[in-house]
Amino acid sequence: MPQLFAQPYDLSATGFYFDSVEAFDTKANAPRNNYGQRVEEFEIQFIDGDELDCELAGAISLTQANFAAYLEGCEVWEEWQKTHVIIAVGECGYGFDSDKDPSEYDIDVYHVDNLREFAEQLVEDGILGDIPDNILPYFDFDAFARDLSVEYSEITIAGDRMVYRAS
Missing domain, CATH: 1.10.10.1190 (Antirestriction protein ArdA, domain 3)
Structure with a gap:
């Protein structure tokens, strides 16, 4: 499973590493800024994992809104499915749709x-x-x-x- 990092947009708060939606949900409540306010928005960064998963993260422009679908895809998709998404979304201009089967991209x-x-x-x-x-x-x-x-x-x-x- 890929290792991701949630970097708060509020630079006075400290981010955290995670590798599942559950870990993100648990850890996302902890970061506070200098005023004690809870941080809600994070930049999601790919930290570690295999090269194909790294390229997939780049192709779909990994964000807080799509990381759950990304992690699910990393877990259940075969290599050819990841490759189809990388090409379709990253090269051909298709939008990343977490509900769409990678074989449905017209490539x-x-x-x-x-x-x-x-x-x-x-x-x-x-x-x-x-x-x-x-x-x-x-x-x-x-x-x-x-x-x-x-x-x-x-x-x-x-x-x-x-x-x-x-x-």
């Missing part, structure tokens, strides 16, 4: 290193029809990759390179 993700490799895969899969073996060495995969870049983009998430597009 396509391909686990290839770059657009050229993606172009080669598409040709191999026959997307352009049957290209005879004697013609294939003359095919310009770089030009095809440049054409694909109109609709597809490359991204690296937690060290994994991939190609994606928003449908």
Whole structure:
């Protein structure tokens, strides 16, 4: 589970670490400012956890309003679901909706290193029809990759390179 920190916006108060909604709720009542008033607003910061969870926190702009959904997602989502949210929200402009299943984002993700490799895969899969073996060495995969870049983009998430597009 990721380790988070609640930094009070009132700088005269001291923040706290937490890793669950229950821990936040318990600890959030304690911070007081210099006037003895209870602090109510916090900046939520990602402190420790795996790289994918860190990128997810950045993509959804982790806040006091969405950290509960974030923690739940970290616990129950598989890696591909986290990746879909990171791409959809962080790159394609979708809003983060905690009630939305990550598979509902209208994006396509391909686990290839770059657009050229993606172009080669598409040709191999026959997307352009049957290209005879004697013609294939003359095919310009770089030009095809440049054409694909109109609709597809490359991204690296937690060290994994991939190609994606928003449908």
